[in-house]
Amino acid sequence: MTAQGLFISFEGIDGAGKSTHVEALAERVRGTGRTVVLTREPGGTPLAEKLRSLALHEAMDPLTEALLMFAARRDHLQQVIEPALARGDAVLCDRFTDATFAYQGGGRGFDWQTLSTLERMVQSLPSVSEASGVKLRQPDLTLWFDLPPSTAAERLAGARLPDRFESQPITFFEAVRAGYERRMSEDPSRFARVDANQSREQVWQAVCQSVHSRGWI
Ligand SMILES: Nc1ncnc2c1ncn2[C@@H]1O[C@H](COP(=O)(O)OP(=O)(O)O)[C@@H](O)[C@H]1O
């Protein structure tokens, strides 16, 4: 019997504090004896990293942007995520599909239903039987680092050079945050909302608590 893989995604607006905790959580999960694959979206494969650099730096219309995100995801799923889960590894991913719904859907106002159609095309798993219907690859847990956009902007000021998304106004990030909220309401049990408006140590405790309560660390 193969061990079951574990898939955890990290989400939130830019500057919410996700990246600060990814490596530490990876270390905790490694401590349970699992191999950890630490990755990110858009990106995670040579092709997807090229698509990332286009999506983050070139001007384009919202449909092109959404298609690039899903094209990068498709390659990432096929080359990295699915093989890792099949081996029984833990995949820790800095952003996944919820970011597309939040940024392209919420932030850009791109059609939610079209994103759902693309999600089904890109993330469907081979069905075990016809009766079992189409299953989609989704994270086992999504840690949503929730922070008011004004606080995130303060944290990011001077921290790094802004890309096409990070240079957006606060109203854009309010809409992204609402996108995450909507996405969580559609599948609440998959999400743990982490109050990111606390000290690093308190946020870390909340992250550990969410993963520990599921028996994974
Ligand atoms: N709890 C916190 N309190 C204050 N600053 C923080 C906190 N967590 C992270 N930061 C800082 O905020 C900035 C953005 O954090 P980062 O982890 O890069 O965010 P993200 O990956 O979500 O964009 C970094 O400079 C980081 O050091």
Ligand SMILES: Cc1cn([C@H]2C[C@H](O)[C@@H](COP(=O)(O)OP(=O)(O)O)O2)c(=O)[nH]c1=O
């Ligand atoms: C995965 C994904 C990311 N994004 C955006 C969110 C971020 O602003 C940007 C890159 O994400 P991120 O890796 O968090 O940026 P950084 O390395 O600067 O912390 O891409 C989308 O718009 N849609 C998506 O589907």
